[in-house]
Amino acid sequence: MFQGVRLMSNTDTCNDSRRTMELDNQDLEILKILQVDVRTAIERIADQVGLSTASVQRRLKRLRDNHVISSDVAVVEPKAVGQTMTFLLHVELDRDNLDFLVVFKKKMRNEPRVQQCYYVTGESDFILIVTAKDMEDFDALTQELFFDDSNVRRYKTSVVMERTKVSLALPLG
Amino acid sequence: MFQGVRLMSNTDTCNDSRRTMELDNQDLEILKILQVDVRTAIERIADQVGLSTASVQRRLKRLRDNHVISSDVAVVEPKAVGQTMTFLLHVELDRDNLDFLVVFKKKMRNEPRVQQCYYVTGESDFILIVTAKDMEDFDALTQELFFDDSNVRRYKTSVVMERTKVSLALPLG
């Protein structure tokens, strides 16, 4: 019985609607606006871009269907919800074993206090951006992530004194 | 002539509607949902939280007016718009002079390729998360940011091999 994953041959088309999509200037204009405020009325976008609402609508649907827009999120102010501290961690793993990597990444993705996790070149393996309510919360987190049954060789903590710029916006056009 | 910054006395009230607001579990539930998808219909949120749409509506307005929700953004997929590379930079400034700091921060906020900028404790002064179209684009950026008329003592580049987790979501409740 065939239990493996069905792989695509070279000639197959990758049909997960993630193929690169051509974007014209008007698409980019739409993205520029929505990157700053998703709640902008389509009518207003239409005015600004010089298209009808229907056209903007269609483009928007295409942008979302093709995962050019990967998500639409409300950005919450950390201090307003008691997350008063931000840290930046450099993490070095014990081995470059693939299984450990997979386990570690999964752990990061499942931990809400880890906002961001980057696998990088250089001395460290991973760089994490982490929020915590207070020092105690942070200590508990490092305990969970790095001591209890872990393959972390060492880690280095930087305290964020100021979140000078925090965004996911991209340069467009 | 008075040229300094007008400081608030201890007894002044900071009247920018950014004062801490009490959040109950239902507010947190609303935030949890919107953090993942701002486009969730209010009716659906109401169902999930166990309130009427009007109530959710009012809470939402309060959350936005009080900057608990600081913005609503569309997250764009970097690769889809030609931003194929991500870097993490450690930057050390020449002096801890306040004016230099202010100038540097402003530069970071005005540069679209700098997505994030954190002022941190430790060896480095700043940590940047940067996107670029390619190596050439990245080179141009470092040139602009760090060489032309700058107070940067040194910087270190890490190439991001994988954006394992990239979000601005916070742990709530």
Add this chain to the structure above:
DNA sequence: GGTGAAAACGTTACGAG
């Protein structure tokens, strides 16, 4: 905090270029 009517908004079908 809930209800419901009015208004605003997003969506889709259609015909045109």
Add this chain to the structure above:
DNA sequence: CTCGTAACGTTTTCACC
């Protein structure tokens, strides 16, 4: 294949309970 117009359905908003 993409546009705009216009009618349609849904969602949000708001005065009132």
